[in-house]
Amino acid sequence: MAVLADVIQSVAGQPASVRIGTVQSTGPLVVTVQGAEFNADALGVLSSYSPAPGDVVALLGQSTASGSDPTSWVVLGRVVPA
Numbered sequence: 001m002a003v004l005a006d007v008i009q010s011v012a013g014q015p016a017s018v019r020i021g022t023v024q025s026t027g028p029l030v031v032t033v034q035g036a037e038f039n040a041d042a043l044g045v046l047s048s049y050s051p052a053p054g055d056v057v058a059l060l061g062q063s064t065a066s067g068s069d070p071t072s073w074v075v076l077g078r079v080v081p082a
Contacts, residue, residue, distance in 0.1 A: 017061040020079060023051045031057060031075065042073050049077040 021033035028040040058076040
């Protein structure tokens with residue numbers, strides 16, 4: 001099984017999407033976005049962020065092919081008021 005970072009690197013230049021979701025659990029990591037669950041198989045987390053249940057987070061998604069839905073997601077961190 002490929003590591004998430006390897007998958008993202010292998011398709012450099014493909015369109016990316018940003019979504020906002022909520023961390024549901026951390027063991028295993030589950031984030032919901034508009035009712036859909038993203039689980040640990042499709043998620044990575046920046047090393048500077050430690051997820052906690054209830055956090056509202058930004059996710060960056062990347063497609064493996066132009067025009068397809070993102071299949072790899074990275075949790076960028078909590079979204080907080082400026």
